Amino acid sequence: MKIRRVPVLLATLVALASSSCATSEPGSDPGSEPAAEPSTDPTGTAEPAAGTEVAAATPRLAVTHDGGVMVVDVRTGEVLAEEALEGYARVSPAGDGRHALVSTTGGWEVLDLGAWTDEHGDHGHHWTSPAGLTGLRFEATEPGHVVAHDGLTTLFDDGTGTITSFDTTELTSGSPEVTTTSTDEAHHGVAVRLANGNLLTTDGDEESRSGVRLLGPSGTVMAETDACPGVHGEAFAGEVAVLGCEDGAVVVDGRRITKVTSPDAYGRIGNQAGSEVSPILLGDYKTDADAELERPTRVSLIDTRTAEVRLVDLGTSYSFRSLGRGPDGEALVLGTDGALRVIDPRTGEVQRSIDVVARWKEPLDWQQPRPTLHVVGSTAYVTEPRSDRVHVVDLDRGRVTSSLDLPHTPDEVVATAG
Known part of the structure; x- marks a missing residue:
C-alpha cells in the first residue's frame, strides 16, 4: 500500500463531464472497468467566501435531485443556490458543519452551504456567506463512501481503490493538505483515517470483499481479519468502529478486531448509524440472500462492549436511508x-x-x-x-x-x- 502526502488540495476546476455518475449501489460491487491510476496533480484552489455575522444560527439543507443539488434555508424554505450536475448525484456531510461533498461524474464536488457557527466556550458567533459549489473537486473514477471522523474526512474511490484524507477544518481555506493511499485491489469499499494516523480500510476486489485491515501511519498491518463477507458500510460508537458483514459485523476497538455473529446464517448488516454518546450501534438487518429487494422489518442493535447483537422487530419495513441517531443516542x-420510531438502544x-x-x-x-x-x-x-x-x-x-x-x-x- 502506497501513501503519498500532497501539500495542496487534490482538486480540479474543469467543467463536469456529461457521463453518468458511477457510484455503486449500496451492497454491490464496483463495475468491471479496469482501475485507472489516480491523478494527484493539483490544478486549482478556491477562495473561501467571506462571512457576514448574524444574530442566530441559520440551519440549511443540501438536497440532491434529478439534475443537480440545491441549498435551502430551513427557516424560510428559500432556495439559496441551484447547481446543475450531470449524472446521478449523491451528497454527504464533509464533517465541518458547513460543507458537503457531492459525488458526481469525475469525483466529489465541494458544496458550501454558507452558514456556520464559531464556538467560543460559553457562546458562539454565527456567520453566513453565499452558498454554492466552490469549484473544488476531489477527483475519482467512482466516488463512493465519505467518512468524517475525529476532525478528518476520508474518501474512497471504488474504481481505483484510492483513499484520500484531509483535515476537515482546512476545507474553509480552500486548500487542505491531502494524504492519498491505495488499496491492493479496487472494490466497493470504505476507509477512515484516524486521528492517531492509523487507517482503517476494507480489503477485497471486483469479485468479492471480506477483509478489514488496520494500518499504521507507514502502512504496516496492525490488525486484520478476513471474516467479514460482503463487508459494507461503517459507523462509530464513540471511538469504536463497526463495519457490516453478511453474517454480522466486526468491531474495531483500538488494535482489537472482534467478530459479531448474526443469529441467522445469512444476517446481513450493511448500513449503520452510530452515536458519539452511545456504545450501541444501529444497523439494518436482512436475511434473504436471493431477494431482488428485501424489505426488512427488523433492525440490529450491536453492543460494541460485548460484541452482542439484539434484533428489534418494527412491524414495518424501511430502507437504507431510514437510519439515524438522536442527541442522546436514541436509535431512529x-x-x-x-x-419515525425512537428506540432506546439499551433495551430495544x-x-x-x-x-x-x-x-x-x-x-x-x-x-x-x-x-x-x-x-x-x-x-x-x-x-x-x-x-x-x-x-x-x-x-x-x-x-x-x-x-x-x-x-x-x-x-x-x-x-x-x-
Whole structure:
C-alpha cells in the first residue's frame, strides 16, 4: 500500500463531464472497468467566501435531485443556490458543519452551504456567506463512501481503490493538505483515517470483499481479519468502529478486531448509524440472500462492549436511508408506514412513534427517491418525494414543526445547524 502526502488540495476546476455518475449501489460491487491510476496533480484552489455575522444560527439543507443539488434555508424554505450536475448525484456531510461533498461524474464536488457557527466556550458567533459549489473537486473514477471522523474526512474511490484524507477544518481555506493511499485491489469499499494516523480500510476486489485491515501511519498491518463477507458500510460508537458483514459485523476497538455473529446464517448488516454518546450501534438487518429487494422489518442493535447483537422487530419495513441517531443516542428508524420510531438502544424498546410522511413503498431501483432521514442534533429532516417536500421534526417535542415545499423532487439530503 502506497501513501503519498500532497501539500495542496487534490482538486480540479474543469467543467463536469456529461457521463453518468458511477457510484455503486449500496451492497454491490464496483463495475468491471479496469482501475485507472489516480491523478494527484493539483490544478486549482478556491477562495473561501467571506462571512457576514448574524444574530442566530441559520440551519440549511443540501438536497440532491434529478439534475443537480440545491441549498435551502430551513427557516424560510428559500432556495439559496441551484447547481446543475450531470449524472446521478449523491451528497454527504464533509464533517465541518458547513460543507458537503457531492459525488458526481469525475469525483466529489465541494458544496458550501454558507452558514456556520464559531464556538467560543460559553457562546458562539454565527456567520453566513453565499452558498454554492466552490469549484473544488476531489477527483475519482467512482466516488463512493465519505467518512468524517475525529476532525478528518476520508474518501474512497471504488474504481481505483484510492483513499484520500484531509483535515476537515482546512476545507474553509480552500486548500487542505491531502494524504492519498491505495488499496491492493479496487472494490466497493470504505476507509477512515484516524486521528492517531492509523487507517482503517476494507480489503477485497471486483469479485468479492471480506477483509478489514488496520494500518499504521507507514502502512504496516496492525490488525486484520478476513471474516467479514460482503463487508459494507461503517459507523462509530464513540471511538469504536463497526463495519457490516453478511453474517454480522466486526468491531474495531483500538488494535482489537472482534467478530459479531448474526443469529441467522445469512444476517446481513450493511448500513449503520452510530452515536458519539452511545456504545450501541444501529444497523439494518436482512436475511434473504436471493431477494431482488428485501424489505426488512427488523433492525440490529450491536453492543460494541460485548460484541452482542439484539434484533428489534418494527412491524414495518424501511430502507437504507431510514437510519439515524438522536442527541442522546436514541436509535431512529423511518418506517414505510410513515412514522419515525425512537428506540432506546439499551433495551430495544420503541419509546415513541412520530407520524411524519404518508405511507410509502421502497422502489426496486436504489437510485430512485424515497423518504430519507438526516439528523442534526435534536432536529430530524425527512424528505417526502411524493409531495416534493421536506419535513422538520423536533425530536424533543416529538412532532413535525414545519414542512418546506421544494421546486424539485428531493432525493438525498444533508443538513447543517448553521
